[in-house]
Amino acid sequence: MSVSRASDIDPIELHQGLHEVINPTALNALFQPTVDGTPRQEGTVEFLFHGYRVSAAADGTIALRSEFNRLKQTGMNLLVCGTVPDRIRDVMSACLLGDATRERAVLFVLTDRPTQTALDRLVDSQIPEQQAHVFSTDDSVRSAVTRPSPPETDAMLSTVTGSLDGIHTALLRTLDELEQSHDGFAPAELRVCFDSLRPYIDMNNLERVTTVLEKICDVIVQHDGMGQFLLPYAFVSPEIQSVRSCFDFVLELRISQHGPEYRWHFNITGFTTQWLPL
Numbered sequence: 636m637s638v639s640r641a642s643d644i645d646p647i648e649l650h651q652g653l654h655e656v657i658n659p660t661a662l663n664a665l666f667q668p669t670v671d672g673t674p675r676q677e678g679t680v681e682f683l684f685h686g687y688r689v690s691a692a693a694d695g696t697i698a699l700r701s702e703f704n705r706l707k708q709t710g711m712n713l714l715v716c717g718t719v720p721d722r723i724r725d726v727m728s729a730c731l732l733g734d735a736t737r738e739r740a741v742l743f744v745l746t747d748r749p750t751q752t753a754l755d756r757l758v759d760s761q762i763p764e765q766q767a768h769v770f771s772t773d774d775s776v777r778s779a780v781t782r783p784s785p786p787e788t789d790a791m792l793s794t795v796t797g798s799l800d801g802i803h804t805a806l807l808r809t810l811d812e813l814e815q816s817h818d819g820f821a822p823a824e825l826r827v828c829f830d831s832l833r834p835y836i837d838m839n840n841l842e843r844v845t846t847v848l849e850k851i852c853d854v855i856v857q858h859d860g861m862g863q864f865l866l867p868y869a870f871v872s873p874e875i876q877s878v879r880s881c882f883d884f885v886l887e888l889r890i891s892q893h894g895p896e897y898r899w900h901f902n903i904t905g906f907t908t909q910w911l912p913l
Contacts, residue, residue: 666693686880701762702901706883710856715865716875716908717888723895724830724865725752726913727888730758731863732826740813740820741767744795744802744829754788764789768813770805772797772834799835799847806851810858825860832866836874870900888913 657680668674678693703711706725715727733739739762743753753769767790795805806827829851835844848864863886868874870887877885879885885900895913900906 636688667685679693696886702903703884703899708859708863710859711883712852712855712862712864712881713884713886714875714879714882715863715886715888716868716870716872717897718867718869718889719888719895721748723888723890723913724867725756726759726895727886727897728828728830728863728865729756731861731886732756732760732762732828733823735761735763737821738824739766740817742806742809742813742825742827743767743769744770744772744806744827746772746797746829746831748830748832750792754790754827756789756828767791768793768809770795770809771803773800797834799851802852803847803851806854810854810860814858817858820859823861824858825855825858827855827860827862829862829864832864832878833868836866836878841877845878845881848878852881 665680666675666678668715675693701735703909713731715724715731717724731742732741741757741762743756745753750769750771753767757764757767769790769792771792773796793805793809795801807892810825810857813825817824832848837844852862864882866875866878875885879900879902883902885902886897888895888897889910890896893912897913898910
């Protein structure tokens, strides 16, 4: 019932799903008194269920913690997908940057979007430009020659080599420098936005792509950060399925008759949430 209230899912549906995760009878038996009648005072069992980490203690106490919130404390990476207009992805990306209620360190890697994309998202999330560093790959810079020059900005702008290895090297150096200047990062203080992975999804060299992607994700986790990687393909597409294992979550976007919506896919448990309004 606790998970049902937290997730707003029908209790009957949850009860059926619980049996696929853990044996409730065995769980109850685990905390029964010993053979001589002595109550069991200690012991805790933890398991993942419908996006929550459930802790059941010997005294009957049940604690819930969102797996998403737990990973925010230790570092996490998510893949944002869906065949929706750029403006919908921009709104979701700005939401994932957090808000201005606490200081952030924000780093953008733009491979096929103009610098203005990052500046607009900072405005939407009310994060000062001084807290942002924007990397543009040399390929994206060349493709933007015919576009208007970006306006004056207080964000730090840099150009990096267009290869994933080059981006990984630049992230290592820059994040170490940022962490020193911040005297260490608080959990989820660092936000990294990679927009997008599309130029690097080479199905013929997939092993190399996933290897470097995993290294980039590891760097973000090591700095207790939260990384968002945008890839504008459908969730069921080979492009998404080929790299989803590199991430903790996949965030899927769509436009239905009700408007823009999103849902979460939890890679650890295979659980998928209901569609939610954006």
